[in-house]
Amino acid sequence: MEVVIHNIRSLFNIGACFRNCDAFGIQHLYLAGYTATPPRPEITKTALGADQVIPWSHEPDILALLARLKQEGKTIVAFESDPSFPSVDAVDVPEQAVVLFGNEPDGLPAHVLASADRCLYIPMKGTKTSLNVSVACGVALYALTRK
Known part of the structure; x- marks a missing residue:
């Protein structure tokens, strides 16, 4: 499994995503x-x-990256805070x-979501409708790698 984080401003969140990738055996970030x-x-x-x-690379052009990964036979799984998408627990x-995360204020742009093979969400029980990207990354990777 590989991870893409797109347009993340917080350097601390980027570092935490590296930690998540290490914790769950991710092959590339x-x-x-x-x-950054x-x-x-x-x-x-x-x-x-x-x-x-954790092996990593900087990919300025997300659409070119996703097209290349698809050509390699990878399935692109995007996470968004939209309950109309299937729950991470259900699939x-x-x-x-390749698991894809966007930033918290904006999420993933529509054209990036359209490039995904599947979109999932993390069910939440509280009043807030989104998670910090590093938290979402950790929760999603735990759910996906425990199966």
Whole structure:
């Protein structure tokens, strides 16, 4: 499984996503769009070395990246805070899936969502309708890798 984080502003969230990827055995982390890249002190602080062990690449053009991954036979699974999408608990995804996350204020742009093979959401019981991207990444990867 691989992960794409798209247009993430917070360097601390980027570092936390590296940690999540390490925790759940992710093979590659793509830092897409304007997402910052290591080395940055804020990323290093929250990554706690995961940025040194998780293979990563910066991919400015998300659509070109997704097209390339699809050509490689990967299934693109996007996460959004839209309850009309199936719950992460209700579906299985292929082991070679690429899991895609956007930023919290805007989510993923419609043209990026249209490139996904499947869109999922994380059910929430409280009054808030979204999670911090690093939290969503951790919850989603836990749910997807425990099956």
